[in-house]
Amino acid sequence: MASLIAGGVDCDVHPAVPDLTSLLPYLNDYWRDQVTTRGMVDLVSQSYPKNSPIVARPDWRPETGKPGESLADMQRHVLDPLQIELAICNPLYGVQMVFSEDMQAAFCRALNQWLAKEWLDRDERLRGSIVIPTQSVEKSVAEIERCAADKRFVQVLMLVMGDTPLGKRALWPIYEAAERHGLPIGIHAGSAYHNPPTAVGWGSYHIEDYVGQAQAFQTQLTSLIVEGVFAKYPRLKMVMLESGVSWISPFLWRLHKFWRGVRMETPWVDRAPLEIVRSNIRFSLQPFDAPPDEATLIRLFDHMQSDELVLFSTDYPHWQFDGQDALPEGLTPDLVRKIMIDNPHATYSRLI
Amino acid sequence: MNVQFREGLEAASPLTTKTAIADCDIHPARATRTELYPYLAKRWQHHLEIYGVHAYQGMMEGPPYPKAQPNASRRDAYPPEGGPQGSSLSFMQKQLLDPNNVQLGILNPLNTGQGIRNHELSAALCSAINDWQIDKWTSKDHRLKASIVVGNEDGLSAAAEIRERAGDKNFVQVLLLSRNVEPLGQRRYWPIYQAAEEAGLPVGVHAFGFGGNPITPSGWPSYYIEEMVGHSQCQQSALASLVLEGVFERFPKLKMVMIEAGFGWAPSLAWRLDKVWQRLRSEVPHVKRPPSEYIREQVWWTTQPMEDPERREDLFDVIKWIGWDRLLFATDYPHWDYDEPSRVLPAGVSEANREAFYLGNAKKLYGVS
Numbered sequence: 266m267a268s269l270i271a272g273g274v275d276c277d278v279h280p281a282v283p284d285l286t287s288l289l290p291y292l293n294d295y296w297r298d299q300v301t302t303r304g305m306v307d308l309v310s311q312s313y314p315k316n317s318p319i320v321a322r323p324d325w326r327p328e329t330g331k332p333g334e335s336l337a338d339m340q341r342h343v344l345d346p347l348q349i350e351l352a353i354c355n356p357l358y359g360v361q362m363v364f365s366e367d368m369q370a371a372f373c374r375a376l377n378q379w380l381a382k383e384w385l386d387r388d389e390r391l392r393g394s395i396v397i398p399t400q401s402v403e404k405s406v407a408e409i410e411r412c413a414a415d416k417r418f419v420q421v422l423m424l425v426m427g428d429t430p431l432g433k434r435a436l437w438p439i440y441e442a443a444e445r446h447g448l449p450i451g452i453h454a455g456s457a458y459h460n461p462p463t464a465v466g467w468g469s470y471h472i473e474d475y476v477g478q479a480q481a482f483q484t485q486l487t488s489l490i491v492e493g494v495f496a497k498y499p500r501l502k503m504v505m506l507e508s509g510v511s512w513i514s515p516f517l518w519r520l521h522k523f524w525r526g527v528r529m530e531t532p533w534v535d536r537a538p539l540e541i542v543r544s545n546i547r548f549s550l551q552p553f554d555a556p557p558d559e560a561t562l563i564r565l566f567d568h569m570q571s572d573e574l575v576l577f578s579t580d581y582p583h584w585q586f587d588g589q590d591a592l593p594e595g596l597t598p599d600l601v602r603k604i605m606i607d608n609p610h611a612t613y614s615r616l617i
Numbered sequence: 618m619n620v621q622f623r624e625g626l627e628a629a630s631p632l633t634t635k636t637a638i639a640d641c642d643i644h645p646a647r648a649t650r651t652e653l654y655p656y657l658a659k660r661w662q663h664h665l666e667i668y669g670v671h672a673y674q675g676m677m678e679g680p681p682y683p684k685a686q687p688n689a690s691r692r693d694a695y696p697p698e699g700g701p702q703g704s705s706l707s708f709m710q711k712q713l714l715d716p717n718n719v720q721l722g723i724l725n726p727l728n729t730g731q732g733i734r735n736h737e738l739s740a741a742l743c744s745a746i747n748d749w750q751i752d753k754w755t756s757k758d759h760r761l762k763a764s765i766v767v768g769n770e771d772g773l774s775a776a777a778e779i780r781e782r783a784g785d786k787n788f789v790q791v792l793l794l795s796r797n798v799e800p801l802g803q804r805r806y807w808p809i810y811q812a813a814e815e816a817g818l819p820v821g822v823h824a825f826g827f828g829g830n831p832i833t834p835s836g837w838p839s840y841y842i843e844e845m846v847g848h849s850q851c852q853q854s855a856l857a858s859l860v861l862e863g864v865f866e867r868f869p870k871l872k873m874v875m876i877e878a879g880f881g882w883a884p885s886l887a888w889r890l891d892k893v894w895q896r897l898r899s900e901v902p903h904v905k906r907p908p909s910e911y912i913r914e915q916v917w918w919t920t921q922p923m924e925d926p927e928r929r930e931d932l933f934d935v936i937k938w939i940g941w942d943r944l945l946f947a948t949d950y951p952h953w954d955y956d957e958p959s960r961v962l963p964a965g966v967s968e969a970n971r972e973a974f975y976l977g978n979a980k981k982l983y984g985v986s
Contacts, residue, residue: 318896429836430843456834463854464847466799466830469862472897473800476857476890477834480850484833487846492839511888515881515935516849518924523845525925526954527685530840539927554889564934570927584896 267596269589271348273605274616277453277506277549277578278343280384281333282308282358282376291375291382299368308359308372312455317471322584332582336387343581344390346589351609351616353392353419353451354384355506361424361457366400370408373398377412385417392616394422394451402435406442413446419615420449420504425481426456432485432492440498447614449502449547452485454478479554482508483516486546490520493533495545502612504547507580509554514568517542543571547612549578550592550604551585559595566600576612577605636971638958639721639979640713641919642823642876642947643761645754646688646726648700656745661738670742671734673798673829682841686953694951702951706757713950714760717958720976721985722761723789723947724750725823725876729766731794732827739768744778747788755787762985764792764821772808779809783816789983790819794826795848795878801855802862810868819872819917819982822855824848852878853886856916860890863903865911872982874917877949881924884938887912913940917982919947920974921956929963941970945979 282288284307289297299305313320321332325342333339344352358376363369373396380393395412397405412418421443423431431452443450456474461467463477464484482505495501520538528534534541555561566572579591592601610616647653654662674681686692688701694712696705703709714722730742743766750763765782767775782788791813799805801822813820825848831837832847852875859865859873875883890908898904918939926932936944948955962974980986 318899319893426834427836430833430838431835433839460834460836461830462834463800463858464830464832464834464851465796465801465854465858466828468800468854468858469803470897470900472893472900473857473861475893475897476861476886477854479885479889480853481834483850484838484843484847485835487843488833488835488838491842509885509889511885512882514926514931515879515885515924518881518926518931519849519879519922520846521927522922522925523842523954527842527845530685530842552889552892554885554892556888556891561938568926568931568934 267592267594267601269347269592270601270605272350273347273577274609275343275347275349275352275579275581276504276576276609277355277551278339278352278581279333279357279583280339280354280380281331282356282379283330283334288372288375288379291378292371296371308362310357310359310362310455311458311471312474313357314471319475319584321582322587325582336384339581340388343579344388347579347591349390351390351392353394353613354380355394355422355451355453356380356396357453357455360396361399361427361455364400366398366404369398369400370404373408374411377408381415381417392417392419394418394420395448396422397439399423399427402438405439409439409442409446409448413448416615418448419613420451422451422453424455424457425452425478425485426460426462428457428459430485430488432488432490432494434492437494437497440494440501444498444501449504449612451504451506452482454507478507479509479512483512486516486542487520490538490541491531491534493531495541496533496535502545502547504549504576504612506549506578507552508548509552510548510550510575511555511565513548513574514565543574547576547608548574549576549580551578551580553585553593555593557594562593562595572600572603573608573611575604576609635718636975637718637720638946638975640717640719640948640950641723641945641979642921642949643713643722643724644703644727644950644952645724645750646701646703648704653742653745653749656748657741661741664738670738672732673734673827682844685841689953690951691953691955706754709950710758713948714758719760721979721983723983724754724761724763725792725821726750726764726766727825731766731769732796736768736771736774740771740774740778743768747778747782751787762789762983763787764790765818766792767809769793769797769806772805776808776812779812779816779818783818788818789985790821790874793820793822795822795824795851795855796826796830796832797828799828800858802858802860802864807864810864810871814868814871819874821874821876822852823876824852824878849879849882853882856886856912857890860908860911861901861904863901865915866903866905872915872917874919874945874982876919877921877947879922879924880918880920880939880944881935883912883918884935917943917945917978919945920961921947921949922954923956923961930965932963941973942978944974945982946975
């Protein structure tokens with residue numbers, strides 16, 4: 266087992282909002298009244314049913330409440346024992362499922378304020394992601410501007426399955442604001458469920474939705490690359506969170522082949538997709554979706570032809586590994602240092 | 618990939634010097650709009666003239682994402698006697714079958730009765746295209762074998778079509794497309810798998826089709842390249858559905874062929890399925906074994922379009938993880954992204970693996986000697 270090193274950056278931890286009443290102090294009178302009058306109690310996404318085994322490790326599951334809702338637990342389970350220097354909080358509260366842009370904007374703003382007050386203020390190791398109301402690009406940009414003043418916010422967070430492919434031009438003002446503030450766009454597993462969760466329709470099972478996240482990431486990378494996001498915003502970084510990693514190279518081999526074949530359709534893509542990924546896209550380590558053998562891992566990292574693509578993550582409190590085996594078998598000490606320290610710092614310019 | 622202006626191909630070395638191959642994805646086309654009419658009842662001829670075909674997409678004519686070439690086909694594949702690419706047997710023989718020494722060619726007709734909303738019309742068109750495959754192609758060139766095209770959204774009528782053709786040596790597989798109204802593991806499609814298993818025929822799932830769902834789980838993208846690349850994600854989701862709904866467990870003799878969706882993604886999908894199944898298997902107790910085992914035992918893959926790593930030998934790792942015994946060579950003739958047989962495999966393949974890849978696996982799977 267590769268050894269963890271102290272001072273790592275955990276790029277994907279999930280503080281949980283206990284329920285919607287937790288956000289009431291951060292809503293104005295109108296929205297507080299809306300929540301209570303209309304009987305809204307919680308926003309839990311089907312992507313992460315509370316009692317699903319993948320949503321929390323058995324030994325990380327609290328006796329009451331949601332996994333991940335206690336800072337003391339997060340400290341005791343990962344921050345302290347893994348000697349984490351910094352951890353990036355990616356709240357997965359189901360605000361993306363809301364259809365009203367007004368309601369969504371109110372909830373996102375409250376969520377970001379809640380994160381700053383209940384988490385970032387209480388542990389200096391924590392950093393935050395700005396959750397944005399993507400039903401309105403204008404309101405998303407305003408929320409980025411509001412939060413960016415707080416340097417503890419180091420990223421903008423979006424879901425991998427929303428209303429439209431992420432490369433679509435209508436979303437570009439979000440990317441412009443993110444690039445200007447030195448904020449990577451983190452794209453996390455999960456769906457707003459505004460479209461079927463697979464490209465061939467609605468499956469029957471939670472497991473199917475979870476497996477399908479990897480395909481969703483693949484289609485989003487295609488969209489981001491061929492629409493020209495990185496030609497327009499060359500300094501913008503994007504981080505695929507909880508995406509899986511073993512599909513990256515074969516996917517790029519296919520995209521590269523078709524780009525060579527039909528690049529006349531998207532002439533603004535002026536660099537090969539492989540090069541764009543190496544310069545602008547990163548992937549979080551967990552869930553590491555390869556068999557637990559060293560030989561396979563060595564080949565997979567060799568296929569990437571880069572030691573800069575992967576960023577350390579525990580995906581706390583999701584159950585991706587047991588004990589302290591947060592690193593897969595077979596990583597060299599050099600690669601461990603890159604993944605745990607160098608790559609995250611090179612990606613997140615606001616990490617200090 | 619695209620050979621539109623490549624010269625000298627037809628002057629390839631005499632066929633006797635070329636290793637025999639199977640081509641497991643050939644697309645025969647109709648020469649005229651009404652070529653199927655002799656196989657259709659008057660009622661349906663009349664229907665087509667007045668209403669046309671209503672698919673699960675908006676265009677009456679042509680695809681919603683315009684292809685990169687007319688008919689998505691090679692510009693050098695127009696037959697001299699006229700008609701679209703792939704519509705002439707004699708020209709197919711001259712351009713594809715003879716110079717490449719194709720011993721076995723599997724026909725996968727597209728733009729048939731699949732993916733259309735009127736399910737009765739769908740069944741009629743599929744039956745017609747099956748008759749047409751015999752008359753125009755397989756009865757005239759015994760290297761060619763047909764696929765039973767079935768009305769995919771009506772499992773019972775599809776199963777009836779399979780049973781009617783079962784035992785007819787012109788047909789060696791059942792053809793489905795990857796994109797349907799629901800993921801392919803859903804129960805509405807089970808009669809198809811049951812009939813195919815009973816008939817001892819593999820089910821080929823070819824990329825493409827329309828089922829009304831956006832081709833990404835985040836909505837409709839902008840470009841043809843996104844549709845093209847996206848077919849492999851559709852195929853992954855379709856295969857995941859087949860595994861997780863228990864289709865392979867329920868139909869243990871069923872064999873499935875993933876056609877024209879690549880294969881590089883297969884190991885990663887199988888690993889991911891295994892890892893997540895370990896956590897969530899209580900939700901799907903009908904999936905009794907690790908998903909990768911079903912895939913390893915019951916799924917084959919056609920090769921075109923071969924993934925294209927910068928270091929071509931990287932592909933050997935992927936093929937090793939899948940198994941050299943599971944790949945079926947295909948050109949996709951006459952489509953523009955045709956894979957040239959002599960150029961797809963990097964050097965350094967053993968003779969046994971090469972033979973399996975190009976011919977042996979296909980003959981064994983399709984039961985053709």
